[in-house]
Amino acid sequence: MKLCIVAGARPNFIKIAPIIHAIRKSDLNNVKERGVEYLLVHTGQHYDQKMSEIFFDDLGIPKPDINLEVGSGSHAVQTAEIMRRFEKVCLEKTPTHVLVVGDVNSTIACALVASKLGIKVIHVEAGLRSFDRSMPEEINRVLTDAISDLLFTTEKSANENLEKEGIPKEKVHFVGNVMIDTLFLHKKKAEESDILIKLGFRGMGNKSSKDEVDPYSVLTLHRPSNVDAEDAFRDIVQGLSEIARSLPIIFPVHPRTLNQIKEFGLEGYFEWYSGDGSKLAKKNGIINCIDPLGYIDFLKLISNAKLVLTDSGGIQEETTILGVPCVTIRENTERPVTVTNGTNVIAGVKKKNIINAAFTQLERKIYPCVPPLWDGKAAERIVEILARNS
Numbered sequence: 298m299k300l301c302i303v304a305g306a307r308p309n310f311i312k313i314a315p316i317i318h319a320i321r322k323s324d325l326n327n328v329k330e331r332g333v334e335y336l337l338v339h340t341g342q343h344y345d346q347k348m349s350e351i352f353f354d355d356l357g358i359p360k361p362d363i364n365l366e367v368g369s370g371s372h373a374v375q376t377a378e379i380m381r382r383f384e385k386v387c388l389e390k391t392p393t394h395v396l397v398v399g400d401v402n403s404t405i406a407c408a409l410v411a412s413k414l415g416i417k418v419i420h421v422e423a424g425l426r427s428f429d430r431s432m433p434e435e436i437n438r439v440l441t442d443a444i445s446d447l448l449f450t451t452e453k454s455a456n457e458n459l460e461k462e463g464i465p466k467e468k469v470h471f472v473g474n475v476m477i478d479t480l481f482l483h484k485k486k487a488e489e490s491d492i493l494i495k496l497g498f499r500g501m502g503n504k505s506s507k508d509e510v511d512p513y514s515v516l517t518l519h520r521p522s523n524v525d526a527e528d529a530f531r532d533i534v535q536g537l538s539e540i541a542r543s544l545p546i547i548f549p550v551h552p553r554t555l556n557q558i559k560e561f562g563l564e565g566y567f568e569w570y571s572g573d574g575s576k577l578a579k580k581n582g583i584i585n586c587i588d589p590l591g592y593i594d595f596l597k598l599i600s601n602a603k604l605v606l607t608d609s610g611g612i613q614e615e616t617t618i619l620g621v622p623c624v625t626i627r628e629n630t631e632r633p634v635t636v637t638n639g640t641n642v643i644a645g646v647k648k649k650n651i652i653n654a655a656f657t658q659l660e661r662k663i664y665p666c667v668p669p670l671w672d673g674k675a676a677e678r679i680v681e682i683l684a685r686n687s
Contacts, residue, residue: 299336299393300336300396302336305367312399336362337361340382356592363386375406383406420441422450422451425631438631452668472682474675480619483596498545498547534563534584539652542580542582546584547587568586603622606626606651613632640666
């Protein structure tokens with residue numbers, strides 16, 4: 298098996314890291330001799346250093362063998378450019394299998410190229426469905442699964458979805474969640490991060506212990522449906538501002554969201570972190586913006602939060618394991634286990650509903666939850682199945 302592993306966006310890096318580590322570890326057990334070797338391709342879909350390269354350092358991933366350096370663009374332009382450049386890689390390197398993760402444009406683009414060249418496609422995190430075709434990610438998920446030869450799932454609902462779509466059962470393997478593998482692997486290191494000291498949320502005021510943390514919440518927001526329409530974005534921001542009157546919000550800002558804040562003239566709701574934690578807004582309705590964080594610092598930030606507000610799928614999963622209350626600012630989720638077995642609630646996108654969900658979550662007694670096979674060994678299971686199929 299000549300395996301080409303593809304990553305394009307930050308969530309991809311978190312998912313491929315444990316797979317690469319498991320392949321390396323398994324080499325000691327002669328897996329390589331059984332036919333598994335890999336090539337790492339970074340499409341460059343996330344091209345900003347803070348949005349990509351720092352993740353390779355944090356997660357101990359080797360520098361990519363190939364970087365396609367695609368950069369930004371519309372869905373059509375970006376997908377087409379990834380396909381054009383990735384086809385050359387496949388023709389030159391002749392992989393027998395291409396492994397893609399998640400649901401970003403890099404996922405479907407590289408899967409399509411591989412499938413049309415007769416290269417077997419492996420999809421990690423298959424079968425997740427929001428049943429909302431207005432989401433570009435949902436289209437990417439459905440199409441990638443339809444042309445995949447091996448499909449690795451994170452929760453049982455994903456297996457049920459694939460069965461309903463006619464995917465043969467022998468192609469599908471329930472292995473657990475590779476994102477949780479990464480969380481378990483780096484949780485101790487994250488505890489040593491000094492990000493809370495830098496932001497001024499540790500040992501503030503008259504606290505007797507420097508290790509005590511002042512309460513705060515964390516926000517991530519980037520989905521086009523939330524930030525690209527002015528009325529919808531403004532309503533969400535106004536709801537978040539109300540929450541910030543009672544609980545400070547720390548917001549590592551995604552580049553696309555920053556552009557929309559400026560485009561719609563919403564700067565008055567936000568304050569930019571200047572390097573002095575004491576200047577961060579405290580309970581005054583202002584949302585504290587900081588630059589995007591690396592994986593270790595961000596894990597530390599959400600681990601100690603009183604509440605996480607997000608439209609990200611992966612963060613719904615991480616907060617479930619960490620036992621942190623999560624409010625998802627969307628009308629649906631493709632990760633239902635985080636609601637039925639986890640700490641997540643779906644608030645929708647209306648101001649009133651977001652506020653109500655946030656304060657309801659803060660009043661709940663919430664504990665860490667471990668859905669089936671979210672035990673830190675998903676990548677090991679994947680590599681063992683790959684070895685059997687080599």
